[in-house]
Amino acid sequence: MIYSTITDKKNHTSAEISEFRIERGLSEYQLIIQITDATLPFPEQLKSIFASIEHLLSHELSDTTIVFRRIFLSDAANQTELLSDYLPANKNNISIIEQPPLNGTKIAIWMYFLKGDGVVSQNMETNDSSGLHIIRHGKFNHLWKCSAIKNDGDSENQTRSLLNDYITLLKKHNCTIESNCIRTWIFVQNVDTNYPGVVKARREVFAENGLSSNTHFIASTGIGGRYKDKETLVVFDYYSIEGIQKEQIQYLYAKTHLNPTYEYGVTFERGTCIHFGDRRHVYVSGTASINNKGEIVHPGNVEMQAVRMIENVDALLKESECGFEDVSQMIIYLRDIADYRVAKDIIDKRFPLIPKVIVLAPVCRPGWLIEMECFAVKEDNDERFEPL
Numbered sequence: 210m211i212y213s214t215i216t217d218k219k220n221h222t223s224a225e226i227s228e229f230r231i232e233r234g235l236s237e238y239q240l241i242i243q244i245t246d247a248t249l250p251f252p253e254q255l256k257s258i259f260a261s262i263e264h265l266l267s268h269e270l271s272d273t274t275i276v277f278r279r280i281f282l283s284d285a286a287n288q289t290e291l292l293s294d295y296l297p298a299n300k301n302n303i304s305i306i307e308q309p310p311l312n313g314t315k316i317a318i319w320m321y322f323l324k325g326d327g328v329v330s331q332n333m334e335t336n337d338s339s340g341l342h343i344i345r346h347g348k349f350n351h352l353w354k355c356s357a358i359k360n361d362g363d364s365e366n367q368t369r370s371l372l373n374d375y376i377t378l379l380k381k382h383n384c385t386i387e388s389n390c391i392r393t394w395i396f397v398q399n400v401d402t403n404y405p406g407v408v409k410a411r412r413e414v415f416a417e418n419g420l421s422s423n424t425h426f427i428a429s430t431g432i433g434g435r436y437k438d439k440e441t442l443v444v445f446d447y448y449s450i451e452g453i454q455k456e457q458i459q460y461l462y463a464k465t466h467l468n469p470t471y472e473y474g475v476t477f478e479r480g481t482c483i484h485f486g487d488r489r490h491v492y493v494s495g496t497a498s499i500n501n502k503g504e505i506v507h508p509g510n511v512e513m514q515a516v517r518m519i520e521n522v523d524a525l526l527k528e529s530e531c532g533f534e535d536v537s538q539m540i541i542y543l544r545d546i547a548d549y550r551v552a553k554d555i556i557d558k559r560f561p562l563i564p565k566v567i568v569l570a571p572v573c574r575p576g577w578l579i580e581m582e583c584f585a586v587k588e589d590n591d592e593r594f595e596p597l
Contacts, residue, residue, distance in 0.1 A: 210537060210586075212562035215269065220257040221246040224265060225564035227537035229586045234487045234596055235325035235346065237586055238270060239538035241564040242320075247313035251288055254315050259295045262318070273322035274330050276344050277302050277353055279446075281317045281568050283309035288316070289437040302342035304355040304446045306396050307435035308542070308568040311549040317566050319538065341378065348595040350451035352382065352389075357447070360440040364397065365406030367443040372414040375447055384451050387419040390427050391453070391481060392492045394446040396434030397573075403442050404573045407431060412476045422471040425460050429477035430495035430582050432542055433571035450483070457484045457594055461491075463524035466501055473503040475573075482529035484589065487596035491529045491585040495542070496522050497577040505576040511548040514578050515555045522581055531585045536563050539583035542570040552579055 211228040223245050229237040242261060244254045266273070282288045285307035296303060310317040329345040344351040354375065359367040376386050384390075395411075397403050408431075420426055436444045461480030462469065470477050483490040498506045498514035499521065507513035526532055539560065543552055546569055553567060563583075572580045 210535060212564070213269075215265070216245070217261045217264065220261045221249060222258055222261040224261060226269065227564050229488070229537060231487060231588050235323050235328065237537065238273060238322040238324065239564050239584070240265070240270070240320040240322070241317065241538065241566050243310060243312060243317045243566065244314040251315045252291065255291060255295065258316055258318060262320070270322055273324045274328045274344065275302070276321040276323055276351070277304070277355070278318060278320040279304040279306065281306065281308045281310055281319075281566065283307070283315040285435055285437045286439070299340070299342070300356065301340045302353040302355055304394070306356075306444060308396075308433075308570045311543060311546060311553075311567045311569055317568070319540070319566065321538075341382070346597065348452045349597070350382070352379075352384070352447075352449040352451060354378070354445075354447040356436070357445040358436055358438075358441045359443070360438060363406055364403035364442040365410045367441075368395075368407045368410035369414055371443065371445050372411065375445070376414075376418060379449060382451050384449055385418065386427070387424070388455070389449040389451060389453060390447060391450055391483060392448040393427055393429045395429060395431045396436070396444040397431065398433075398435045398442045400433035400571050400573055401575055404431065407443055408475050412474075415476050420476065422469065426470070426476045426478045428479075428481040428492045428494045431475075431477070431573045432495055432580065453483070454594075458482075459484065459529065461493075461525045461528045463521065463528055464501060466521045466524040467499060468501045468503045480525040480529070484591055484594055485597040486591050486594040487589060489529060489531070489587050489589050491526060491531050491535070491587075493522055493525050493583045493585070495572070495580045495582045496525065497572055497574075497580040499577075505574065508576050511545075511578040512551050512555065515552055518579055518581050519559060522583060526585060529585070531587050533560065533563070535585040535587045536560075536583045537586055539563055539565045539581055541565060541567045542572060542580045543567060544571040544575075544578050548578060
């Protein structure tokens with residue numbers, strides 16, 4: 210993995226970039242870009258961050274295809290509409306969520322790119338429950354659906370409706386949630402109150418569609434986050450792969466450190482490794498300070514929770530024969546803004562080069578003060594499978 214940091218003094222931004230490159234095959238880039246001057250008003254921060262992105266697309270990230278982007282806002286209700294001038298009309302691969310960047314600014318962006326021959330980016334249908342963004346390459350269609358919402362009912366009803374809509378959408382592409390869905394992100398407004406409804410609906414819909422403790426679940430992050438509308442209690446981002454085979458998917462457990470999630474009533478995988486012929490992709494779910502009995506480790510101590518969190522993520526990466534040297538991007542979630550300095554010092558010392566952002570977002574269990582998710586990619590040479 211090649212890491213670089215580009216400071217744009219004119220636009221008051223810092224861009225952290227990772228590059229995965231192999232001799233024959235697609236290159237992959239992850240970008241996290243943040244504002245460096247927190248005193249700028251939001252319109253100026255918005256203008257600056259997109260000016261920097263345009264510069265990068267003309268230089269360091271030229272000839273790339275945008276696969277996905279997530280925009281972290283400090284105040285979604287007031288800021289979302291101002292984004293419209295900077296985004297395409299169809300936003301199926303654009304995730305917008307209120308999770309304030311904890312460096313004191315109002316916006317940060319995570320973007321994922323591919324570079325190489327034969328990549329086709331295509332929006333399908335509309336930008337609502339019937340729409341997808343598809344990245345086509347080789348044997349695979351990578352299906353993205355972001356910022357899926359429902360505004361009716363409580364968190365349980367919204368979750369059930371969103372999952373069932375997605376299942377219907379996948380059927381149009383000859384896919385199922387059981388066979389093709391690789392990763393979900395679930396953002397829950399007032400997570401301490403509304404997460405139990407999410408858990409109940411997800412468990413029941415999964416059971417109806419072949420996902421159980423006897424089969425498998427899906428790598429996921431369930432975390433605090435808000436959409437622009439107050440009626441939206443749950444927001445989903447989904448990633449699926451059309452053309453993926455069962456033999457390519459490895460679920461990660463790290464049982465020396467973590468327990469199966471169903472033991473404490475939730476239904477997601479700790480991590481998932483996808484084996485392509487030329488590389489492996491590793492999706493580590495939101496991971497906190499927990500042991501293999503499902504207990505919170507180091508209650509009330511964010512520093513020690515961060516240490517255990519990193520240890521847990523390392524165990525998951527090792528199970529996929531990867532390490533932190535293969536990580537191309539990470540997000541760190543904090544419950545309490547007062548813990549930012551302690552957490553930042555730990556993360557920066559341990560991972561000075563990896564693109565990262567620290568945001569304010571309560572974890573799904575109040576006792577967890579910090580959580581991390583990450584993505585890793587490592588070169589492979591497995592003739593059983595098609596390359597990415």
